[in-house]
Amino acid sequence: MAQKVTIEPVTRVEGHGKVTIQLDDNNNVEQTRLHIVEFRGFERFVQGRPYWEAPVLVQRLCGICPVSHHLAAAKALDVIVGAGTGEGLSPTGEKMRRLMHYGQMFQSHALHFFHLSSPDFLLGYDADPAIRNVIGVALKFPELATQGVLMRKFGQEVIAVTAGKKIHGTGAIPGGINKNLTIKERDALLKDDPTLNADQMIQWAYDAVQLFKDYYMKNREFVDSFAFFPSNHLSLVRKDGAMDLYHGVMRAVDAQGNKILDDVDYQDYYKHIEEEVKNWSYMKFPYMKHIGKEKGWYRVGPLARLNTADFIPTPKAQEEFEAFKAHTNGKPNNYCLHTHWARLIELLHSAEVIKDLLEDPDLQKDDLVVKGEKTNEGVGLIEAPRGTLFHHYKINENDQITMANLIVSTTNNNEPMNQSVNFVAKNMMNGQKEITEPMKNAVEIAIRAYDPCLSCATHALGKMPLDIKLTDSKGNTIDHYRS
Numbered sequence: 031m032a033q034k035v036t037i038e039p040v041t042r043v044e045g046h047g048k049v050t051i052q053l054d055d056n057n058n059v060e061q062t063r064l065h066i067v068e069f070r071g072f073e074r075f076v077q078g079r080p081y082w083e084a085p086v087l088v089q090r091l092c093g094i095c096p097v098s099h100h101l102a103a104a105k106a107l108d109v110i111v112g113a114g115t116g117e118g119l120s121p122t123g124e125k126m127r128r129l130m131h132y133g134q135m136f137q138s139h140a141l142h143f144f145h146l147s148s149p150d151f152l153l154g155y156d157a158d159p160a161i162r163n164v165i166g167v168a169l170k171f172p173e174l175a176t177q178g179v180l181m182r183k184f185g186q187e188v189i190a191v192t193a194g195k196k197i198h199g200t201g202a203i204p205g206g207i208n209k210n211l212t213i214k215e216r217d218a219l220l221k222d223d224p225t226l227n228a229d230q231m232i233q234w235a236y237d238a239v240q241l242f243k244d245y246y247m248k249n250r251e252f253v254d255s256f257a258f259f260p261s262n263h264l265s266l267v268r269k270d271g272a273m274d275l276y277h278g279v280m281r282a283v284d285a286q287g288n289k290i291l292d293d294v295d296y297q298d299y300y301k302h303i304e305e306e307v308k309n310w311s312y313m314k315f316p317y318m319k320h321i322g323k324e325k326g327w328y329r330v331g332p333l334a335r336l337n338t339a340d341f342i343p344t345p346k347a348q349e350e351f352e353a354f355k356a357h358t359n360g361k362p363n364n365y366c367l368h369t370h371w372a373r374l375i376e377l378l379h380s381a382e383v384i385k386d387l388l389e390d391p392d393l394q395k396d397d398l399v400v401k402g403e404k405t406n407e408g409v410g411l412i413e414a415p416r417g418t419l420f421h422h423y424k425i426n427e428n429d430q431i432t433m434a435n436l437i438v439s440t441t442n443n444n445e446p447m448n449q450s451v452n453f454v455a456k457n458m459m460n461g462q463k464e465i466t467e468p469m470k471n472a473v474e475i476a477i478r479a480y481d482p483c484l485s486c487a488t489h490a491l492g493k494m495p496l497d498i499k500l501t502d503s504k505g506n507t508i509d510h511y512r513s
Contacts, residue, residue, distance in 0.1 A: 032053060032054055032055050032060075033057075034050060034051065034052050034053070035050070035051040035052075035053065035459070035465050035470070036048060036049070036050050036051075037049040037050075037051075037470050037473060037474065040064075040474050040477055040484075041474060042146040042149075042163070042474070042478055043146070043474075043478060043481075043482050043483075043484060044092070044094045044482070044483040044484065044485060044486075045066075045482070045483055045484025045485035045486070046066075046484060046485075047064060047065060047066050047477075047482075047484045048064075048065045049062065049063065049064055049451055049473055049474075049477075050062070050063050050065065051459065051473075053459070056461065057459070057460070057461055057462055057463060058456075058460045058461060059452070059455045059456045059459055062448070062451045062452040062455045062456075063311075063448065063451075064311070064444075064447050064448050064451050064477065066311045066313040066484050072087075072088055072090075072091055072434070072436065073434045073435060073436055074434075076088065076434050077430075077431050077432060077433070077434065078430050078431065079430065079431050080429050080430060080431075081110060081204070081423065081425045081429055081430070081431055082107065082203070082204055082429075084103040084106075084107060084423060084431060084434075085099075085100050085101075085103040085104045085107065085200075085202050085203065085204075086100070086198070086200055087103075088100075088102075088103045088421070088434075088436070089103075090198065091436075091438075091485065091486050092483055092485055092486045093197055093198075094138065094141070094483055095134065095138055095414055095415055095416070095483060095486070096197060096198050096199075097130055097131060097133070097134035097189055097193060097199070098131075098134060098412060098414035098415065098419050098439075099414075099419070099421070099436075099486075100193065100198075100199065100201075100202055101127055101130065101202055101276075101410075101412050102410040102411065102412045102414075102419045102420070102421040103410060103421050103423070104202035104203065104204065104410065105277075105408075105410030105411070105412060105421070106408040106409055106410030106421045106422065106423050107204035107205075107408060107410070107423070108204060108205055108408065108410070109297070109405065109407070109408030109409065109410070110204065110404060110405055110406070110407065110408040110423065110425060111204040111205045111401045111402070111404055112401055112402025112403040112404050112405065113204070113205040113206070113400045113401055113402060114400075114402070115277070115296075115297070116276070116277035116278075117277070118400060119205070119206050119400050120206060120395075120397040120398065120399070120400050121392040121395070121397075122206075122207070122392050122393060122395045122396070122397055122398055123205075123207045123397070123398055123399065123400065125387055125390055125392050125393055126192050126201070126210060126211065126393060126398075127192075127201075127202055127207060127276065128276045128383070128387060129188060129192050129211070129384065129387045129388070129393070130188070130189055130192035130193050130199075130201055130202070131275060131276050131412065132188070132275065132276075132380045132384050132387070133185045133186070133187075133188025133189045133192065133380075133384060134185065134189060134415065135185075135275055135376065135377075135380040135415055136181065136185035136188070136231070136377060136380040136381060136384065137181070137182045137183075137184070137185025137186050137188075137189070138185070138415035138481075139332075139373050139374070139376060139377040139380070139415055140178055140181035140182045140185060140377060141178075141182050142373065142415070142481045143178070143238065143370060143373060143374060143377070144164070144167070144174070144175065144177070144178025144179075144181070144182075144238075145164045145178060145182075146164075146478060146481070147370060147475075147478055147479075147481075148167055148174075148178075149162045149163050149164065149166055149167055150162070150471070150475050150478070151242075151245050152167055152170070152171060152174075153166055153167065153170065155468055155471050155472055155475055156468035156471070159467065159471070162471075174241075177234050177237075177238075180225060180226060180234075181231060181234055181235070181377075183226065184219070184226050184227075184231050187218070187219060187226070188219060188384060191211060191212075191215040191218075191219070192207075192209075192211070194208075194209065203399065204401075205399045205400050205401045206398045206399035206400055207398050207399070208398065210393055210394055210395060210396060210398065211388075211393040211394060212394070213394065216388050216393070216394075219384075219388055220385070220388050220389070228381065228384055228385035228388055229385065231381040231384070231385075232346065232381040232382055232385065235374070235377045235378040235380075235381045236346055236378055238374045238377060238378075239350050239371075239374045239375060239377075239378055241374075242370055242371050242374050243353075243371070246371065253365065253367045254365055255457075256365075256366060256367050256454065256457075256472075256475075256476070257365075257366035257367065257450045257454050257457075257476050257479075258364055258365050258366065258453075259364060259366075259449055259450075259453055260285030260364050261285060261327070261328060261329050261364060261446060261449070262282055262283065262284050262285065262290060262318070262321075262326070262327065262328035263282065263283050263328060263329050263330075263333070263334035263337040263338055263362055264280065264281070264282040264291065264318075264328040264329070264330055264334055264338070264418060264442070265280075265281065265330060265334050265335040265338045265339070265413060265417070265418055266278035266279065266280060266281070266296070266411060266412075266413050266418060267279060267281045267293070267338055267339050267340070268343075269293070270340075271339065271340030271341065272339060272340065272341055272342065272343045273335055273336075273339040273341070273342045273343065273351075273376075273379065274343075274413075275335075275376070275379075275380070275412075275413040276412060276413070277412075279294060279295060279296065280293070280295075280296050280299065280302070280411070280418075281293050281294075281338045282318065282328060282338070283337060283338055283362055284362075285362055285364055286361065286362070287360070287361050287362050290318065290320075290321065291318065296411040296420075297408075297409045299409060299411065299420060299422075300422070301319070302318055302319055302320070303316055303317070303318060303319065303420075303437070304316065304317055304318075304319045304323075304326075305317075305437065305441075306323055313440070313441055313444050313484075314437075314441055314444070315327065315444050315445050316328075316437055316441060316442050316444070317445075327446065328442065328446075329417075329442075329443060329446045330416070330417025330418045330439055330442040330443055331369065331372075331373075331415075331416050331417035331439060331443060331480060332369055332372035332373040332376050333363060333366075333368060333369040333372045334417065334418075335372070335376070335413060335417075336351060336355070336363065336372045336375065336376075337362040337363060339351075342375070342379050344378075344379050344382035344383060344386070345382070346378055346382060347375055347376075347378045347379035347382060350375045350378060351375060354368075354371060354372065366450050366453075366476060366479050367475075367479055369479045370479065373481070406424055406425050406426070407422075407423070407424045407425075408422075408423055409421070409422045409423075410422075414438070414439045415439075415481065416438075416439035416440055416443070416480065416481050416482065416483055417439030417440075417442055417443060418439060418442060419437070419438055419439050420435070420436065420437035420438075421434075421435075421436055422434070422435040422436075438483070438486040439483070439486070440480070440483050440484060440486055443480045443482065446480065447476075447477055447480050447482065450476035450477065450479070450480075451473055451476055451477065453476070454472050454473050454475075454476045455473055458472050458473070
C-alpha cells in the first residue's frame with residue numbers, strides 16, 4: 031500500500047523545514063521534496079528605507095551568519111556611493127572587513143562541524159537520537175567538544191572587534207568601515223590568551239581536517255556512496271583563480287571541470303542567473319540562464335569553492351587542497367559528504383588568513399571611508415559560510431531603497447539539496463517494509479552537509495495564496511482550493 035513518509039522538523043539545521051517522501055505500492059520512492067515552511071519578507075520591507083540602513087537591517091535575517099548579510103549589503107552600497115567594488119576601498123577599510131568576514135567563516139564552520147554534523151560521524155548515523163547530538167559528543171569526546179566551543183568563541187571575538195559586537199554589529203558602512211583595530215584588540219587575539227589565539231586556532235583547524243580524513247579512510251565506502259551525483263558548481267574566485275571568500279569574479283564549472291561562467295563581473299549576475307518559483311516551497315530555485323532550468327542548477331558552498339578555485343593562497347590550506355583535489359584526479363568533486371572535508375579546509379584557511387590580517391599594520395590606520403560619484407544601483411556578492419550570497423539594491427532620488435533582491439546561499443543550494451534527499455531516500459528506503467529512524471536521519475545528513483540556513487533562504491514572490499490540496503494514498507488529487 032502506498033504511503034507518505036514525513037520528516038518534520040529537519041533537525042540540527044538553522045531554521046525550519048520538512049521532507050516528504052512518497053512511496054508507491056512496492057515501497058519504492060516515487061517522489062521526494064524538501065519543504066521550506068518559513069516566510070521572511072526582507073526584500074519587501076526594506077523598501078522605502080534609507081539605503082545606508084540596509085547593512086544593519088538585512089543582517090536581521092539571521093543570527094548565525096549576520097556578518098555575511100551585513101557585508102554583502104555594504105558591498106552593494108559601496109557601488110551606490112561611488113566607492114567601487116572590493117579593491118576600491120581604503121586598505122584599512124577592506125582589510126577590516128576581510129578580518130570580520132573570515133572571523134565569521136571560522137566561527138560558522140566550527141559551529142556546523144563540531145555542534146551540528148560531528149554527532150553523525152563520531153557517534154554514528156544510526157546511534158540513539160537521545161545521544162546523537164552535541165551533548166553526546168561532549169560526553170564521549172570532551173576535549174574535542176571543548177575545542178569546538180573555543181574555536182567558535184575565537185571567531186566571535188574577531189567579529190566583536192571588527193563589527194562592534196558579536197551579533198548584528200555595525201562595523202561596515204557604505205564606502206568602508208567605522209573603526210580600526212587597536213593594538214590591545216590585536217594582541218588579545220594574537221598572543222595574550224594561551225588557549226585563545228590565532229596560532230592555536232590554526233593548529234586545531236589543522237587537527238580537524240585530519241580528523242575527517244581519518245574518518246573518511248575508515249568509512250570510505252559509506253562516504254563515497256552516500257550521495258554522489260554530477261552537478262555544476264559556482265563561486266567567487268580571485269581574478270588569478272585563487273580562493274577568495276570576500277571578493278572576486280563569478281566562476282562556474284560543470285561536473286567535468288569545464289568553465290561555464292568564465293570569471294564574470296558580479297555586477298552583471300542578473301544576465302546569467304534566473305530564479306524559478308515552485309508552489310510547494312517558499313524558497314526559489316536558481317539556475318544559469320544559458321543552460322536552462324533542467325540542467326542549469328548548481329551547487330555553492332565549500333565543495334563548490336574548492337571545485338572552482340585553482341589554488342588556496344595560504345600554505346597549510348593549500349597543502350590540504352592538493353590532497354583534496356588528488357582524490358578526484360583534479361576533476362570536480364561531486365561527493366556530497368566531502369563538503370565537510372572542504373569545509374574544514376576552509377576553516378584552516380580562515381585561521382591562516384586571520385593571523386595574517388592581525389599582523390598587518392594597515393589595520394591600525396585611520397583612512398576608513400571612500401566615496402565618489404553616487405549612482406542608483408549596486409550589487410554585492412560575498413562567499414558566505416554556506417555559499418555565494420547575492421545582494422542587489424536600487425535607490426531613488428530621495429536615497430530610499432526601491433528594489434531589493436537577495437539570493438542567499440541556501441537558495442542557490444535548493445535543487446542540490448533536493449537531489450541529495452532523493453538520492454539518499456531511494457538508496458536507503460527503496461523496497462524496505464519498515465522505514466526506520468536511522469533511514470530518516472540519513473536523509474537529514476544529506477541536508478546537513480549543505481549547512482542550510484532555512485530562515486535566510488525564504489521569501490515569496492507576489493501575493494501569498496492559500497493553497498489546499500486533498501490527495502489519496504496514491505497521490506491523486508481529489509480536491510483542490512486556491513485563494
